[in-house]
Structure formats: structure tokens, C-alpha cells
Amino acid sequence: MTVRKRIHLAAHVPGTDDTVRSGPRPGSPAEFASFAHLARTAERGLFDFLLVAEGLRLPEHKGRIHDLDVVGRPETLTVLSGLAAVTERLGLAAAACTAFHEPYELARRLATLDHLSGGRAAWNVVTSPDARTAENFRRLAHPDPAGPPEAPDSAGTVRDPLARAAEFVQVARELWDSWTPDGTPRPFAHHGRHFDIAGEFTVPRAPQGHPVVIGSADSPQDREFAASAADVVLTRHGTPQESRALYADVKGRLAAYGRAPQDLRIMPGVSVVLGDTAAEAQERAATVRRERISPQDAIVALERIWGVDLSAYDPDGPLPDIDPDPGSTLVRGRARAAELLAVAERWRTLSREKGLSIRQTVIEASARQSFVGTPQAVADELDELVRTDAADGFVLLPHPTPGGLDEFVDRVVPLLQERGTFRTEYTGTTLRSHLGLPEPVWKG
């Protein structure tokens, strides 16, 4: 008899579990009670971990703070330390960008969280810095003229963010290994391209040895980095074929680092919409897409492609005839001109062929929810993807369902448990034990 492959589950929180469309509610997006509720719900659902995103800069649009999205959130590691008090087994994962932290300080805070939670800490290594974010941090604004001449990056720029991230993780591991397992601190020294540091770490070896490291798989470089250094990889949800290909790609890179396939968990970020019938689920999914894209959101989405002010356009009217301005600062991210023109053309075609307004086009073109159906159908699909090596588990994205995390925990988790593919109780106390990951070997 073969052992069924087990599913791992996590939830990702952006800062709050409600949206502006769900109507006025009391409370701030930093309210601890709403995080405590989410964490308790995830723990009730026996999830592996809760991942809290990092906020370093509020999004802007047309030179002003973007006001349509949910913004404002607590500082990641502090809120997770609070959540360690209201949960007992749930893994607590902090996103932190290596461009805006220093290894000593972040490794110390992560090791502290591991102690405070009895071995439940994880770090989602975020690598891509945003030039605007740098305006909130000292390293880019004011390189220290008195700094040691060998100080890496003293010009204040992160020229190669992924190289910095890789060295950052390496240094963190050296710091976590600097105390012997029996509790003796020993001096460390690291002389690298990005970091040149030495001294003594203040935190004894963490209960998990090293907090769990979570990477991403957006680019081939990310995948290589993840294969070399991560315990979990977050991926984007795609078709089953795409997912299986990515899964095989990432797992295939492990052997080069002397690692086995089961040393790394691959977890796509997904969203779920449930209904009592398939038709009802589809109806709810459509409603959610409509509600997520208000008339104002539709214009902003268009402006981010066209790169020009389109506030005079009617969201319920036709798309603009003018061509996008790819050089504009309104354009989000690092999209290339050709891509923008292609998207604009695709949207125009969509609008023309189906006779859609601006808002209808944006809704139609926006990402579909990953899984839409009855709890039974969704459980079947999740199970199938894990069984066929498209994933080891899933990270439920913000607003995982219109009913929040509770609905998934109440309706889908029991079905996964019936199948024997998801735990019915936590058998270990650490996040590593939930994920079935070995403890890192101490490198003294």
C-alpha cells in the first residue's frame, strides 16, 4: 500500500481580511484582533503556517497615495510575536526584503520569534527592491562617508538584489549556527561581497535550528536560489501542466545541492470560491470579480497600462483610441514597452469582440480565482494536483474566499481529512515538523 502524499496548507495575509467593498466596518487595518482571529482560524484548520506580508511603502498612483486598495498593516515580526501568544502550533512566517534589512538585525529578530513561538518561525525572503521603497530607508539615501572602505554597497545601491539576498541568507545561517547546540556562544566572522561583519550573535540556537526559509520561483534565478537555500517555495498558480513543469524544474535543481526532493515544499498561491452548487460558486466568483473592480479601479488599471491620465473617460464607455505611453511613470513595475502595447491591444480586441465597456473589459481580463466550485470539487482538485506532483500544498491568498478563511476551514479541510490527505491533528510542535522537513545540520 502506498502512503498518500500529504497536502500542506498556509494562508497569506495582507493586513486585514476585509475589503472596502464589504461595507464599512469598525477597526483599523492594524487591529490585532483581526490578525488573532485569522491565526486562530488557520490553527483551527491545522494549517502549516500563516504568512504575513511586509509593508515598506504605500502604493502611489499619479504622484499621490493610491486610495482604492486596502493599505496599512502592522509591522510583520512584531505582530507575529503577538500571534505566538494566541496560537500554539501554527507556523508564523514573516516576509522581509533583503534590500532593506541588515543580516545581524533580521537574523536576530527571526531567531527571537523562533524562541518565542517554540520553533514556529519562518522567513519569506523577498528580494526585489522597489526604487520608491528605498526613499524610506537610510542605506540608499545616505551612504555613510565614515564607513569602513571595504563596506560593500557603500554607494548605497543594491546592484544585484538576488546576489545580496543569497549572501544575506548565507550570513543568517552562519549567525544561527554560531551558538553550539548546547548553548555556548562562539564568535562569527563573515567577509563577503555584500556583508563584512564579525562579532557574537546574541540569541542562542533556535528551537528549529534555523527558522524555515521560504523562497519564490518567479524567475529561473529565483528557482535556482530556492533550490540552493529554501525549505518552501511560493509559486504562482497556473494550469496543471504548467504547475507540473515548474514543480519538476524546481525539484530537479535540488540534487546539485545535495538535497532530496522532499527537502523542499512547493506551494502555489491560490484563491478559492465555494458554493453549494457549481453554478452558485460561479455566480459568487463573478460577483467577487465585479466587486473587486469598481469603476474607479477600472480607470486606474487602464492608466497603469496606458501611462496617461484617463480620468475623463467613462468606465462604462469604450476603451481609449489613443496608444499607451510606455515611458510614463504611471506604468507599474518594470513592464517593457512591447508588453504594454500587447496588453493594450489584447484589451481592445476583447472589448471589440464582446462589446465590453472599460470596466467590463478590466473585469474580464483580470485574474480568475484559482478554484471555483463546491467544497467537494475544490477538495478533489487540490488533492489531484498534489497527487500528480503539481504542488506539495497551497498558500491561500488574501481574501481566500468571499466568506474568509473560516469558510475554507469549515467546508474544505474536513473533506481533505476524510481523504486522508490532510492531517487531523498536529503531530509535532515545530513548523519544520508540520512541513516534514529535517532539522538543519549544525555547521559549527
Next chain:
Amino acid sequence: MTAQPGRALLHLAAALDRQGVHDVASLGESVRLAELGALDFVTLGDSFARPGLDALAVLARLAPATRRIGLVPTVTTTHTEPFHVQAAVATLDWVSRGRAGWHIDVSTTEGEARLFGRRHAAPADALWREAGEAADLAARLWDSWEDDAVIRDEATGRFVDRDKLHHVDFEGSAFAVRGPSTVPRPPQGHPVRVVDATERHARRTAARHADVALVRVAGPAQARAVRDELRTAAAESGRDPDRLRVLAGLSVDLGDGERAAEPGHGGGGPRQTAQGPLYRGGPVDLAELIAAWHRADAVDGFHLTPVEPRRDLERLVNGTVPLLQHRGLFRTFYPGSTLREHLGLTRPANQYAVTGGAS
């Protein structure tokens, strides 16, 4: 009994620091004990130069298990990012529902500088100037969200009113920060900023930015002199000096509970040691000493560091505090729920709000 007219009630705080202990459960017991004694706040020291967990995280872990007591971790401004620090302190305020403080400190040694490898050690006066900038910036970033910035307006689809979010465009000597913060304005408006003003270098920063200044001196006359100096400097920097609390820092060894204070340790004043003033004696005489300093109008209260953490905090809460309460010098329960309320400090007005006003 009631307090003497014209004299405010005492403020009492206790340090949780102990050597080499990473046992959070034991720290939690101490915080709950201090809360039973209705103390204003507890402090937890931190330094990159000696073993210990991140103090702010430890107090965030203990916040949900307590209800009233203020929680004040030490966070250095020297090798840290001011943006991260203010966000963490604001979040501690959210997690504790308005009980956060921040003991601002600097890291002066070359050893600490080597842990970061970004700059050499700098003289204390320069580091305290930077600490003042970090304290100023933090207040601006806490104000960068007005209290009512989150509107969730269904008609327009807006989550926030961006006229109530503010870039701070802070330009300091060591850093520049654009803002706004990513954390909404914390429950207290500004979490309580604490500065140890014993060293001369720190006094200017304390006078300008601290809500609570700690002073480690041996006698009430010296304490009063430093307090007068701080109050004058606060007034000169445009502050209302009545919004600055000055607490005397005192180590207490209550090991010999039943005996009177050792000669030279009670009444007149504690003994000066390398770690600062030390009181050694019984809880009754400690109450006597505290009452005497209070009578002399030397300080607004005390920040006490138990030499033997469990034993001395227990004797302080069960021995000294009831005597002070009986004399009407100290509260018997918490009438308020935030640390600012315990300290008698109003919630600050937002420096960016057009309408302003403390609410």
C-alpha cells in the same frame, strides 16, 4: 488617605532585566506580578553587545497575556533603520492596545558597529543627536496617518482618504525618509518615548523628545536639579514641561526583608555603585525612601531595577507598593487603559492634521 494637595501621585516602573534568561514564561510571570501591583510600566533592556532576545518582540509576545501595564522595550537607534523601528513600536502599541513605550538608546561600541559593518563607532554626542532625529522622525511617521484616514467609502471605492495621509520628507544628518508610514497611527497617537538622561549627552534628546526621562542619581537634591534642568530645556525647545515625567532610576536589593535599611542605604539616599544608585534593605524602608523623595518634590516617580528579579519584584509589589497605596501616594487600580493615561499624559494632537486638537 489622600495625596497631599498639589502633589501628583507617584509613578512606578520596574525593570524586567535578568542575566542570560531566555525563559519567556518567567518574564511573563514578572509582568503579571507588576500588573497586580498596578505599576505604570515594565522595561526590558536590549543590546547587541550581550546575549538576549529582541526585547520588543518579547514584550509583543507578552502583551496579549496582560491588560493594563505599559510595556517598554529598549531599541537602539544607532544601527537600526528608523522606519522599521517606528513601525515596530507602533505595532507593539496596536498589539497591546495602547500600552507601548520605547526606551531609546544608542550603541557606542566598535564591537556593535562590526556586527553591522556599515560604519565605525561614533562618539556618544553624535549618536544621541541621531537618536533625537530618530525620535522626531518616529513621531512624524506616527502622525503620517491621521486617526480617521481609513474611510472605507463604498460610494467612491476609496479605502483611505489620501488627504489624511502625509509624506513626512524628513531630512536628518544621518538619514532621510519620505513616508508616510505603512502602519496606521497607533492607539496612543505617540507611544511613550523613554530616555535615560543620566548621561549629559542624552539630556538634550530627553528634554526635546522624551515623555519619560530616567535619572540615576544618589539623592533627592541631585534628582531635583536634573529634573529642573530637563524641564527648563524642554520649555526652551517649545514643549510644555508638565508633559515630561522624570523618574529616579534605582536598583533595589530587598533580600534582607525584615531588617531596616543598612546604614547609608535607606532614608537619606542609596549607595552609589558602578551600576548606579543601589538601595539595600527592606520593603518598608524603601517605601519610606520613595515617600521622602516624593515629599521633597524631587521626581515624579521611580524606575526600580530588582537585583534579584523574582524575589525583589515580589517584595516590591507585596511589600512596598501597599504601603505607598496606604499613604495615598500610589494608585490602587488602573483608572485608564493606556500607558499615557497611567502617566497622566494626554494623547498628542496630530502635527499634520488641519483641524488638530487632542482627541
